[in-house]
Amino acid sequence: MPLILIVVYAMARPADDWGEQRQVCVDVLCAYLRMPYEWQPESDQYRKGEREVRQTIIQVIRDHLRESREESSWSTCALDFTRATFDGGDFSGCRFRGSVSFADADFVGDLISFDGAGFLDGAVTFRGARFGAGAVTFNDAQFQGATVSFDEARFSGSAVTFRCGLLGPGDITFHHASLSGGTLTLDEARSLAARSASTTRSSATPRSPSTGRDSTRARSPSAAHGSPEAR
Secondary structure (H helix, E strand, O other): OOHHHHHHHHHHHHHHHOHHHHHHHHHHHHHHHOOOOOOOOOOHHHHHOHHHHHHHHHHHHHHHHHOOOOOOOOOOOOEEOOOOEEOOEEOOOOEEOOEEEOOOOEEOOOEEEOOOOEEEOOEEEOOOOEEOOOEEEOOOOEEEEOEEEOOOOEEOOOEEEEEOOEEOOOEEEOOOOEEOOOEEEEEOOEEOOOOHHHHOEEEOOOEOOOOOOEOEEEOOOOOOEOOEEEO
16 A cells, blocks of 8 residues: 555544544645646546545545544544545535535546535535536435535536435525536425525526526426526
8 A cells, every 4th residue: 555545544534533632633634635636538647646635535524524433523523625626526415514615625536426415514615616518416415404505616617416405494505606517406306494595596607707607597396596507
């Protein structure tokens, strides 16, 4: 096993055993993902080296965000992925209860899954994130008590889908988001509370930056208020 991977796993151990230093360990792992990273899928060395390290870090974080035991869960930790580059990653089934930032992050390829994830009682931002390639899925995700912002996000090549999500009190906003060349689908949401229709919304219909015209259309009465599908 490469030395850097040994270090990654070693960083997770004190986070589990020493709760007071958990946030410090999480910060170090997130900081690695924020380091400059050039996406070069055609490079064999790229596939075997740096990508393996980054995917391992995501896996370690994911496993701890799925953990149900409070003493080893990282779900309440602050996660700072600001300006990080993601060319794949599995966050499915994770529980986000703290402050999470994907602000200005680049989603550049492969599948990034938030399927079945729970955004619960925290603040999550994808503000200014760029969805340029691959697919990003939030299918069956649960949004309850959280504020989730896609404000100023740019959808320019990815297929981003929210299907059959569970919506509770909170906000999902898309203020000044732009859509050009990708697809954004928000569909078949199910309410967890009667008041979710007034508190959970997709605000500011995404528009095509080249035409300024609406690039969405409403789906069904069961969808969250203002939930569009963009093609």
